Amino acid sequence: MKIKISRQYIYLSVIALFLFVFVLLFSFLVLIPEGKEYRKNRLELKSQFKEIRKYQNFHNELADRLQDLQKKHRNIILAFDATFNPERFHKQNKAYFATLYISPLKPIEGEDEFVVYEVNTTSQINSPKSFYDFLDAINKSDWIVGINFPINFTHDGEFIKSSFTMKVYCNDKNSTKKIVKEEK
Amino acid sequence: MKYSYIKPRKKSAITADIKLTLTFFSISILMLFLTYAFLLYKSYSFHKDVISINTKKTMLSSSIEEMKSRILFIEKEDVIASRVKTQNAVLKDSITNLFDLVPERITLSTAQILKNSLVLKGITPNKDVYNFMLQAPLRSIFNRTYSSFYPAGNGWLYFVSTNYTDEEFSMKQEEDDNEN
Numbered sequence: 001m002k003i004k005i006s007r008q009y010i011y012l013s014v015i016a017l018f019l020f021v022f023v024l025l026f027s028f029l030v031l032i033p034e035g036k037e038y039r040k041n042r043l044e045l046k047s048q049f050k051e052i053r054k055y056q057n058f059h060n061e062l063a064d065r066l067q068d069l070q071k072k073h074r075n076i077i078l079a080f081d082a083t084f085n086p087e088r089f090h091k092q093n094k095a096y097f098a099t100l101y102i103s104p105l106k107p108i109e110g111e112d113e114f115v116v117y118e119v120n121t122t123s124q125i126n127s128p129k130s131f132y133d134f135l136d137a138i139n140k141s142d143w144i145v146g147i148n149f150p151i152n153f154t155h156d157g158e159f160i161k162s163s164f165t166m167k168v169y170c171n172d173k174n175s176t177k178k179i180v181k182e183e184k
Numbered sequence: 185m186k187y188s189y190i191k192p193r194k195k196s197a198i199t200a201d202i203k204l205t206l207t208f209f210s211i212s213i214l215m216l217f218l219t220y221a222f223l224l225y226k227s228y229s230f231h232k233d234v235i236s237i238n239t240k241k242t243m244l245s246s247s248i249e250e251m252k253s254r255i256l257f258i259e260k261e262d263v264i265a266s267r268v269k270t271q272n273a274v275l276k277d278s279i280t281n282l283f284d285l286v287p288e289r290i291t292l293s294t295a296q297i298l299k300n301s302l303v304l305k306g307i308t309p310n311k312d313v314y315n316f317m318l319q320a321p322l323r324s325i326f327n328r329t330y331s332s333f334y335p336a337g338n339g340w341l342y343f344v345s346t347n348y349t350d351e352e353f354s355m356k357q358e359e360d361d362n363e364n
Contacts, residue, residue, distance in 0.1 A: 008199050015202075019209045026216055034223040041230040048237045055244045062251045069258045076265045077258060114264065128283050135276040139269045146268040147275055153295040169264055 079144045084117060084168045092141060096134035098124040098159055105168065117168040118148075124159040131162060144169040287317040302326065304345040307336055314343055322347050 070077065086102040094100055103120040125131050138145050151164040198206075279297065286292055290313065292306040302322075308314040311333060323329050326347035333341045 008202060011202055012205055015205065015209065019212065023212070023216065026220075031216065031220055031223070034220065034227070038223050038226050038230075041227060041234075045230050045233055045237075048234060052237050052241055052244075055241055055248070059244050059248055059251075062248055062255070066251050066255055066258075069255060073258055073262050073265075076261050079265070080261050114260075128279065132276055132280060135272055135279075139272055144265050144268055146271050149297060149299045151275075151279070151297040153292075153297075155291075155293045167268075169268065171261075 076144070079142060080114070080169065080171045082142050083170065084119070084143050084145075086119070088142070093134060093137065096125065096130045096137065098126060108167075115170050115172050117170065119166045119168060120163070121166060122161070122163045124156065124161055126159060128153075128160070131160075285318065285321050287313070289313050290318055300349045302345075302347045304343075304347075306343060307340050308333075308343050309340055311341065314341070319345065325349075 084105060086104070090100055090102060100121065100123040105117040105119060108116050108118045125134075135147065138147065146167040146169070148165040148167050152162065154161045282295065282297070282302070286304075286306075290306055290308045292304060294303070294305040296303040304318075304322075308318075314331070314333075319329060319331060322345065327350045328348040330346045332344045336342050
């Protein structure tokens with residue numbers, strides 16, 4: 001018995017077979033691995049987004065805390081950033097003294113990121129009360145100034161001659177830059 | 185001589201069936217390629233997102249580090265400022281107490297306040313006034329007290345009082361107090 005197959009059927013079969021093979025190969029070799037990669041990337045991206053959200057939240061919390069601290073300690077920050085100005089100091093505190101002489105700044109050993117300058121002062125006061133008032137006022141001044149030993153009081157006619165050392169605390173970077181500029 | 189009533193048609197290998205099949209196959213292949221293109225685009229987009237997330241993460245972490253160090257620095261500034269202010273307040277109290285100690289009958293000419301010592305120079309009507317009214321309170325404050333006198337000429341006496349606080353002694357005393 002002779003089976004008669006038309007040419008169209010043969011063409012159809014060949015094309016169908018070709019398509020079948022192509023689809024199979026394309027799917028297993030290209031599409032499925034790419035799909036797996038897509039799924040993996042999607043999961044990874046999701047976890048990355050989760051992580052970045054955590055980072056962002058932590059960042060926002062820190063920013064809030066820093067802002068609060070900066071608001072709360074505004075005066076202290078400004079005081080540390082300010083360069084000590086003997087003329088301004090003299091102007092601010094001359095009310096407490098009959099005469100006030102301030103020596104130039106002398107850098108001494110610093111603390112961590114801070115530079116400490118020593119200033120020697122000699123002055124004349126009318127009564128010890130003026131000195132107490134000065135000690136109260138110094139805590140509200142534009143700089144972080146600590147009165148240091150030795151403190152000498154000598155009776156000098158109507159006045160009391162006083163001499164003492166002050167330690168002025170500044171931020172390392174700002175103060176050194178500014179002082180170098182001033183020296184130039 | 186004609187064998188048929190219709191005109192002969194041209195025969196083609198691509199029949200209507202094959203055309204339909206080819207259209208169907210083409211759509212299938214196009215869909216496969218579109219899916220692949222979608223996957224490729226998504227993969228590219230993920231890659232881009234990951235890069236942007238990493239950049240943002242780096243920026244955030246450097247900003248976090250910067251803020252942490254800034255917070256630490258402000259806290260340090262606050263500690264130093266508080267310490268200096270407390271020292272100034274303590275110093276004021278010490279000087280106030282010192283001048284309050286000196287009775288009216290004794291006149292001071294010099295007071296030298298050092299970290300662990302105090303030197304007072306002045307004039308007193310007599311030794312007893314000095315001993316009872318100035319030296320006694322000074323002895324209660326300082327560990328060692330030395331006094332010397334020399335005549336002033338008008339019957340009064342110049343005096344020099346040197347007082348020391350021994351840090352070790354004070355620390356030992358504090359420890360004893362704590363134990364008790």
